[in-house]
Amino acid sequence: MTFVQLIDCKTRRFDEMNRLMDTWVEQAKGHRTATHSVLGKDRADDSHFIEIVEFPSYEEALRNSSLPETDKIFREMVALCDEMPTFTDLDVVRDERLYKSSVRNLFGLLAGKGELPSWDEVVAENYHDHDPANEQDVIGMDAMRREVEMWRSGFDFVFTIEDQIADVDRICTRWTWNGTHTGDFMGIPATGRQVTMTGMTIHRCRDDGKVAEGWWQYDRLGLMAQLGALDPLGL
Template identity: 70%
Template sequence: MTFVQLIDCRTSRLDEMNRLMDQWVEQTKGKRTATHAVVGKDRSDASHVIEIVEFPSYEEAMRNSNLPETDRIYRELVALCDEMPTFTDLDVVRDEPLYAAQARRFFDTVALQGPLPALNDLIAEHYHDHDPANEQDTLGLDNMRREIEMWRRAFDFTFTIEDQITQVDRVCTRWSWNGIQKDEFMGLPNTGRQVSMTGTTVFRFDRDGKILEGWWQYDRLGLLGQLGALDALET
């Protein structure tokens, strides 16, 4: 279970505290077990500072605490505080990356059988799509719907999400795609073949949680080869 420690302190020496944390990061390379650290300053009280440190588990946090570098940095941290800091230990019982969930919902939705939903709760009206397979970027929700419909007419397909990485307003998704051709695709006649490819998509979200921009990288050449488009070149 993910474990989070909150360090609550008061200090007028935040710059020195930040430099101290930089030293700890440098000196514990290859040994620390912390995976994420955030330092926040109270907007209503500049001397009130909270540091949030995340670990894979409580046991890993204890291993981190037992490092000699951590012990030394802690003593120096206390010296920078106006009063003794307080610690709150938390087992994380819910961790919901909302943008990542919305990205997953996009891939699930476009692969659904039957009529394509409106998508206006997923994609922003002024969506901007970057796909190197297209000569020009796709602009706007309506044009993106037409792009999706083109794929849906040609294939019955599913996406499998392999990995997701979230950073601020962006979600990177590594996916696998499996489909069966059922109609013409890019001038290629229907083969009825079962085909597959892999790819990566980065989505940028707006404040409403809608997809505002997308960047696609996928093995379109491999897909065309599976559909026989490259057969003439091999003979």
């Protein structure tokens, strides 16, 4: 679960504090486990600052705090503050930015294009996929991989993400799929045709950002028509 720490401090020596933060990042390069940080200034009090530091987990934050560079910088930071800084520890229970990133990575994994995280990092082991084209839902990562292999064996394809909308733990993605028919697909031999398809998918993400469930709607009938698999409706 993503972990965030709020560091609340007051200082009239901001320029020195800012340089100290830069020094911390430089000295801890390759060791620091923080993934993102934001520094904000109070509009009503220009001596009041809050730094928001994000970590992949609480355990990673503890590992970061045990670094010798962290202890040294903390003592220097306290010396620059008007009073003792306070720390607030937060477990992130909703992170729409993380969820969108996970879903984008999933679409990348489906196509197998680019440098991407592993399936284990993106998809929950008990992932549940709802596809109206399948008689039964696809449940579990192994079953999902078999489903993906069926598409990859028939097409060389990519997804283009057109839109993404987040609502709590749900991410709705409007996408365009473009492929080349390079192998057998549902009994249709390779045609070499360039084909395209549009659709929308809603994914549900867990607190840790892994994708746990998906509901698909797409123009599979249009795809089959492009492959020449449909009768010309009596024409």
